Amino acid sequence: MPVVQSASDTDFVFSVCLPLLQTAQNSDGGWGFHSGSPSRVEATCWALLSLIHLEPSNEQHETGFRFLRGTQLPDGSWPSSAEQSVGCWATSLACWVLESDPASREAVAAGLNWICKDLPRGPSLFQRVISSINRRNKVVAQDESLQGWGWTPDTASWVEPTAFALIALDQAPKELLPNGAGKRCQSAKALLYNRMCREGGWNCGNPMVYGVPGDPLVEPTVWALLALRNESQRPEVAKSLAWLEKSIPTTLGAGSLALAKICFETFAKEWPPNAPDLKDLYAKNEFLASIPVLAWTCLALGAKTIWPGTKAVVCTDAKN
Amino acid sequence: MQRTENPLVPPFRRPPSHVAIRRVDSYERDFFALIYETLRELQKRETAEQTRPQAPGVPASTSTTLAQIRGKTVLLKPNFVTLDPLSAINTHPAIVAAARESFLKLGAAQVLIGDGPALDRDTEAVVESVRLREYVGPLQRSFTDLNVDDVARVPLRTRASRLKELYLPKTVLAADFVVSMPKLKTHHWAGVTLSLKNMFGIVPGGCYGWPKNVLHWAGIDNAILDINATVRPDFAIVDGINGMEGNGPIQGVPKKTNVVVFGNDPVAVDATCCRIMGLLPEKIKYLAGAGTLLGHLNHDKIEQLGESIASVRTPFAVLKEFEGIKEVDRQKRN
Numbered sequence: 001m002p003v004v005q006s007a008s009d010t011d012f013v014f015s016v017c018l019p020l021l022q023t024a025q026n027s028d029g030g031w032g033f034h035s036g037s038p039s040r041v042e043a044t045c046w047a048l049l050s051l052i053h054l055e056p057s058n059e060q061h062e063t064g065f066r067f068l069r070g071t072q073l074p075d076g077s078w079p080s081s082a083e084q085s086v087g088c089w090a091t092s093l094a095c096w097v098l099e100s101d102p103a104s105r106e107a108v109a110a111g112l113n114w115i116c117k118d119l120p121r122g123p124s125l126f127q128r129v130i131s132s133i134n135r136r137n138k139v140v141a142q143d144e145s146l147q148g149w150g151w152t153p154d155t156a157s158w159v160e161p162t163a164f165a166l167i168a169l170d171q172a173p174k175e176l177l178p179n180g181a182g183k184r185c186q187s188a189k190a191l192l193y194n195r196m197c198r199e200g201g202w203n204c205g206n207p208m209v210y211g212v213p214g215d216p217l218v219e220p221t222v223w224a225l226l227a228l229r230n231e232s233q234r235p236e237v238a239k240s241l242a243w244l245e246k247s248i249p250t251t252l253g254a255g256s257l258a259l260a261k262i263c264f265e266t267f268a269k270e271w272p273p274n275a276p277d278l279k280d281l282y283a284k285n286e287f288l289a290s291i292p293v294l295a296w297t298c299l300a301l302g303a304k305t306i307w308p309g310t311k312a313v314v315c316t317d318a319k320n
Numbered sequence: 321m322q323r324t325e326n327p328l329v330p331p332f333r334r335p336p337s338h339v340a341i342r343r344v345d346s347y348e349r350d351f352f353a354l355i356y357e358t359l360r361e362l363q364k365r366e367t368a369e370q371t372r373p374q375a376p377g378v379p380a381s382t383s384t385t386l387a388q389i390r391g392k393t394v395l396l397k398p399n400f401v402t403l404d405p406l407s408a409i410n411t412h413p414a415i416v417a418a419a420r421e422s423f424l425k426l427g428a429a430q431v432l433i434g435d436g437p438a439l440d441r442d443t444e445a446v447v448e449s450v451r452l453r454e455y456v457g458p459l460q461r462s463f464t465d466l467n468v469d470d471v472a473r474v475p476l477r478t479r480a481s482r483l484k485e486l487y488l489p490k491t492v493l494a495a496d497f498v499v500s501m502p503k504l505k506t507h508h509w510a511g512v513t514l515s516l517k518n519m520f521g522i523v524p525g526g527c528y529g530w531p532k533n534v535l536h537w538a539g540i541d542n543a544i545l546d547i548n549a550t551v552r553p554d555f556a557i558v559d560g561i562n563g564m565e566g567n568g569p570i571q572g573v574p575k576k577t578n579v580v581v582f583g584n585d586p587v588a589v590d591a592t593c594c595r596i597m598g599l600l601p602e603k604i605k606y607l608a609g610a611g612t613l614l615g616h617l618n619h620d621k622i623e624q625l626g627e628s629i630a631s632v633r634t635p636f637a638v639l640k641e642f643e644g645i646k647e648v649d650r651q652k653r654n
Contacts, residue, residue, distance in 0.1 A: 032470070033468035033469075033526060034468070037470050038470055040526065042526065043468075080487075080526060080527045081471060081487065081527065083473060083487075084487065084527070088527075088529070089529065121537065150529070150533060151528060151529020151530070151533060151534075152528060152529060152533070152534050154537065155529075155533040155534055155536075155537055156533055156536075156537075158529065158530075158531070158533065160441075160529075160530070161529065203439065204439050204440075204530055204531055209508070209567070209571060210508060210567050210571070210639065212567060212571040214571075215402075215403075217439075217440050217442070218442065218445070219440070219441055219442050251445065252444070252445040252448035252449055253442035253443075253444040253445025253446075253448065254444060255441075255442045255444065255445070256442045256445050281444075284448075284453065284458065284459075285444055285448075285453065285458055285459040285460050286458070286460045287444070287460075288443065288444050288459055288460050288463070288465055289460055290444075290465075290468065293444075
């Protein structure tokens with residue numbers, strides 16, 4: 001694809017990625033993971049997040065917001081696909097996106113409430129006591145008392161859903177935060193630091209298994225860093241940014257690369273000159289036709305505003 | 321979906337399974353000839369078997385056999401996990417590409433390749449690190465990311481775990497012939513990860529996350545049984561040229577075994593692989609369960625082609641928790 005490769009980043013976004021994103025919207029207002037696929041909550045969130053940062057508000061955004069409001073479950077959560085009746089991590093993404101839509105205030109409040117009530121599953125007190133006595137047989141070396149968020153209800157805490165929930169709670173209007181949000185955020189941030197890999201960065205959430213250190217990955221590292229973006233003075237954050245910087249030149253996936261670029265801009269760090277070019281990666285595999293990757297690329301190369309935004313006050317309890 | 325309606329048959333009502341072991345010492349060789357010839361040989365045996373009268377009371381299978389592959393859609397499900405410079409973690413792309421060519425030459429209408437990596441949601445990065453594109457061309461045309469495929473709700477055929485249903489990729493459900501293509505590895509929670517455990521990779525991260533933690537809480541062994549009882553992979557090709565022992569499936573030690581194992585019964589293939597690894601298949605919880613309804617565990621019910629197990633047997637080290645599955649330990653106890 002020589003045309004794509006010779007285009008500027010802005011041309012690439014506005015002549016290739018953005019039109020693909022715009023035309024992939026389904027008649028129900030949502031987006032699938034690929035153009036022509038049935039609408040899914042997560043893909044819709046990424047597409048909308050990108051569009052609302054790149055264009056003035058328009059009818060396409062409104063129908064997207066309506067799709068999201070229409071797929072919210074009675075308990076306030078969002079499922080991954082419309083047919084499912086159980087909420088998941090997509091709730092954080094939906095709240096994050098709908099926070100910019102005044103008509104979705106109630107939906108966001110219900111979603112935030114669900115997030116704060118959604119407790120991860122962990123070992124029982126008895127299992128924790130046995131595990132602390134029998135350290136030699138411990139499978140994972142991490143503080144099991146810390147609580148973040150799982151991908152789906154009644155499962156353990158993992159790095160990415162924890163980061164998504166932290167970002168959603170952080171972005172939310174303070175008056176919509178339910179009681180206990182601050183405490184949940186505190187524990188979740190402690191969990192992220194506890195789950196950091198030895199060399200900096202994060203993987204899905206197991207920094208050590210059977211005594212062997214796990215390798216960090218780009219995407220979880222980016223999400224954890226974005227969730228901790230107001231704590232840039234912490235040495236763990238600096239160490240993880242350094243790991244990310246070291247990893248960028250060998251990054252093979254467009255999704256990882258786009259997210260890393262967003263992360264660098266958020267932390268006002270210079271983009272490494274030897275980083276791969278997203279346009280080159282598009283020429284190889286067309287991003288596997290992924291709507292989320294197209295959306296992240298638009299945000300990475302085309303968004304004029306700082307994303308996901310910085311705030312001085314983070315996750316305070318509304319009624320404390 | 322027809323794939324999820326295939327009857328479950330106990331071993332005493334099943335015909336013998338066919339498993340072939342081929343010795344291969346390097347990833348540099350011509351895999352197409354090896355795989356195509358082996359598939360042809362297995363196909364001939366199946367064709368001969370299909371002419372025999374069916375035993376009374378055995379429900380008719382709705383699945384496609386190797387002998388009926390012409391005009392069908394085949395899905396190859398390799399095990400792609402993460403960056404793997406030593407080729408000990410992921411199914412080697414040379415084997416995947418040769419399997420694709422072989423099934424096409426056997427008359428398959430199309431051969432798809434699909435996986436849903438469990439730990440890294442950047443599937444493009446995983447598949448690029450495996451170098452699949454070098455063997456099969458641009459990924460957007462040759463590879464399906466099962467993590468974000470369109471899904472359908474599927475009630476599970478068995479109740480080994482507490483899961484009652486799963487949302488599964490339509491690409492898998494629509495395929496006529498599913499080939500599980502794992503690596504030969506030990507697994508720190510399940511004992512071994514072979515063709516049955518490899519089917520975890522069809523469960524979509526887009527519905528259940530990365531990792532698919534709901535399966536772990538449902539009990540790994542039981543979830544493996546429920547997924548395989550429901551989706552019923554039709555065939556297995558195990559890349560055992562370079563495998564992994566100890567703390568697998570990612571953090572173990574590479575182990576050269578120099579075999580590729582094929583078969584029309586994934587349970588029989590996994591049991592054979594265990595025997596090659598010096599492990600007792602009946603001691604692996606999910607395999608013992610699979611032997612009751614999904615395939616043959618018993619060596620007497622497996623018609624062996626190619627190399628003998630004894631000639632390629634390469635004992636694998638296992639974590640202390642799994643010492644009881646080693647053949648040598650059992651012999652010592654007796």
